[in-house]
Amino acid sequence: MTAAGAALATTLTCAPFERADRRGGTRVVMRCESERALVDFDPEGLDVRERDAFVRLADRGIADLEGLLAPSGAVPPRTERIRYVVSRRVDMSRAYGRTVLLPLERVKSQSAPYLHETVHALLRTPHRSTWLSEGLACYLESWVAENVGGYDAHVFTRAGDHGIHEAARRYLRTPPGREVLPWVGAPGEPPSLEEDRAGVARPFYVLAHSFTKYLVDRLGLGAVVRLTTGADPEQALEALSGREVAAWRAEWLSRGESSRSSGARAGARAPSLRSSPRARSATRGGP
Known part of the structure; x- marks a missing residue:
């Protein structure tokens, strides 16, 4: 069973x-x-x-x-x-x-x-990198609901895991999205995250989900879980991959249209549990 x-x-x-x-x-x-x-x-x-x-x-x-x-x-x-x-x-x-x-x-x-x-x-998350703890929770909620069972609450977006990069692209064209972007990939959280759920939390959670999914698709779920449970995820990401977080963010932000079609063709599959930073042969794109 x-x-x-x-x-x-x-x-x-x-x-x-x-x-x-x-x-x-x-x-x-x-x-x-x-x-x-x-x-x-x-x-x-x-x-x-x-x-x-x-x-x-x-x-x-x-x-x-x-x-x-x-x-x-x-x-x-x-x-x-x-x-x-x-x-x-x-x-x-x-x-x-x-x-x-x-x-x-x-x-x-x-x-x-x-x-x-x-x-x-x-998960125990002994760090201040809210983007990763919330991004991974969003990612797993949507992925499990779409591919295993249960339901996605769609608290901040109805895009689901399959459409999260497009939702992130839309937010990045707006002032609220650009205002919370500095906290995606960095310790801390945007001001008023708890108080302003529509204007601050909504774009932040969408962008965090998208960036986390981007990392999972390239590093594997196991590696991202280990980053999430560590004391300094950004430093650990750089040590694991040999690349600065800024480079990962820049790549995520630049993917856009070039990889949207490959993501649509990929179909549902279990998150990779590989810890290698080697990119997948068919990856899903960023915002």
């Missing part, structure tokens, strides 16, 4: 559970557990079918992502389940350690970025 099939067949149990809240009191949630996921739901808002469907979806997502991340050798085996909190009290999807917070309405409408946040829960 495949990992996805095993996730779908996993045993699932649900029961009311009393847990402490931040104010020092307690609240009752509906706790559902599977092999890989532990999910606390608000007691109201989702019916039994919707709760069960999400737990199985999360369990399968964990299995699919671990299957892609494990060969890198940079992700220690998980020793505990990933915990999800699905609640109307959550205003924005986030991950804190092994806990993922998701707005209940997004789960109900199947627009929650559960795969994206699960990547954050599985």
Whole structure:
């Protein structure tokens, strides 16, 4: 049985559970557990079918992502389940350690970025290079949804992995895209990233996804995962490839039209797990 099939067949149990809240009191949630996921739901808002469907979806997502991340050798085996909190009290999807917070309405409408946040829960990123930690989470969310299973929340773009370079090209023609570009490939993050989700976060996440995908297509997923889990991704990229980050960025930005057609012909394929910096014979282009 495949990992996805095993996730779908996993045993699932649900029961009311009393847990402490931040104010020092307690609240009752509906706790559902599977092999890989532990999910606390608000007691109201989702019916039994919707709760069960999400737990199985999360369990399968964990299995699919671990299957892609494990060969890198940079992700220690998980020793505990990933915990999800699905609640109307959550205003924005986030991950804190092994806990993922998701707005209940997004789960109900199947627009929650559960795969994206699960990547954050599985990967430790001890650096300030937001472009890479967010870019890889965006890349894996879209790639898994398009090629393995689950869904892409399309929080910032509906382009998906197959169309992300074209979306990046469009943003690079706009002032917001050009304003966030200096933080793609460099430590730190644009000002107001958290506050201005449409004007700052949207173009930044699209460009970060595109640049990360460009690196994965050339270096392999395993190499990019190792960069993501290191303390200084930019320095590690230069050491791995023998090229400065500025050269990688310039190549990504210059590809444009010349490689769009080759990307369209390439079709769906599993991300490469090679660590060699040698370029693929048929690569997908940049913005």
